[in-house]
Amino acid sequence: MPQQRQHAGPEPQPVRAGHPDTQQPAVAPHVPAQAPPPVQQAQVPVQQAPAPIQQPVVHQQPAPAQDPRPYVYALAQQRKFNEAAHLAQAWETHALQTYGIDSPQATQWAEIRADLAKQHGNFVLATQLWISAGRTRLAHQSPDAPEVLATAKCAHYCWTQIRDPRQARLCGPELISLLRALPSLDRRHLSVAQQRLEFLHNAPSGS
Numbered sequence: 252m253p254q255q256r257q258h259a260g261p262e263p264q265p266v267r268a269g270h271p272d273t274q275q276p277a278v279a280p281h282v283p284a285q286a287p288p289p290v291q292q293a294q295v296p297v298q299q300a301p302a303p304i305q306q307p308v309v310h311q312q313p314a315p316a317q318d319p320r321p322y323v324y325a326l327a328q329q330r331k332f333n334e335a336a337h338l339a340q341a342w343e344t345h346a347l348q349t350y351g352i353d354s355p356q357a358t359q360w361a362e363i364r365a366d367l368a369k370q371h372g373n374f375v376l377a378t379q380l381w382i383s384a385g386r387t388r389l390a391h392q393s394p395d396a397p398e399v400l401a402t403a404k405c406a407h408y409c410w411t412q413i414r415d416p417r418q419a420r421l422c423g424p425e426l427i428s429l430l431r432a433l434p435s436l437d438r439r440h441l442s443v444a445q446q447r448l449e450f451l452h453n454a455p456s457g458s
Contacts, residue, residue, distance in 0.1 A: 319338070319342055320363065322338075323335050323338055323339050323342075323363065323367070326338065327367055327370055327371075332367060332370065332371040335367050336364060336367050336368070336371070339360060339363050339364045339367055340360075340364060342360050343357060343360035343361060343363075343364060346359075346360050352387075353387055353390060353391060357387075358384050358387050358388060361380050361383060361384045361387070362380070362381070362384045362402065364380050365377045365380035365381045365384060365405065365409075366405075368380060369405075369409055374409045374410070374412040374413045374414075375413055375415070375418045375422065377405075377409040378406055378409040378410045378413065378422045378426065379422065381402050381403075381405045381406035381409060382402075382406045382422070382425050382426055382429055384402045385399060385402035385403050385406055385429050386429060388402060389429070389432060389433075394432060394433050394434060394435060395433075395434075395435035399433065400433060400435070400436055403429055403430055403433055403436055403440070404436075404440065406426055406429065407426060407430065407440050407443075407444060410422055410423065410426050410444070411443075411447065416451050416454060419447075419448075419451055420448065420451045420452065423444065423447070423448035423451065424448070426444055427441065427444050427445060427448065430444055
């Protein structure tokens with residue numbers, strides 16, 4: 252029996268680089284075969300004049316950190332999804348180790364990974380990552396914050412694209428739990444998700 256696909260509206264736009272507190276790590280994680288991270292310039296002492304008075308040492312400011320996100324998305328546009336996902340996961344790991352599991356930096360990289368998974372057609376992983384990012388944001392932001400609502404919409408859309416009924420059933424309860432926690436979200440998202448999950452549970456085995 253073909254899986255029933257329902258949509259709550261047009262495909263939502265992914266959450267990318269517009270969030271607050273978007274400081275990126277100054278030192279890139281070790282990623283083989285990727286663009287090298289920004290390198291701090293060496294401290295160069297000022298040459299002393301041939302006089303008995305020592306000259307002060309002037310230290311140069313480190314070069315500003317480069318934003319790796321355009322490079323990651325450039326890889327995705329070239330359909331190098333595995334390479335882009337590997338690099339994004341390395342940056343997420345670096346953000347987790349540097350700023351903490353609930354940090355905005357780590358959450359943003361989880362959302363980037365979710366968007367890459369969606370572009371690659373891996374809707375199961377995309378759904379899981381969007382739900383996780385939504386839960387993390389909800390722990391620190393208001394339920395009506397635009398970023399929180401956007402992650403929920405993205406999670407719902409990706410879930411409706413999962414063609415494997417078993418995988419959709421597994422992701423459904425977590426998605427519905429997230430949607431229920433957002434009273435300002437359009438109620439159609441919740442009702443459509445509930446109807447689809449009910450259909451999946453009532454569908455014959457193997458559907």
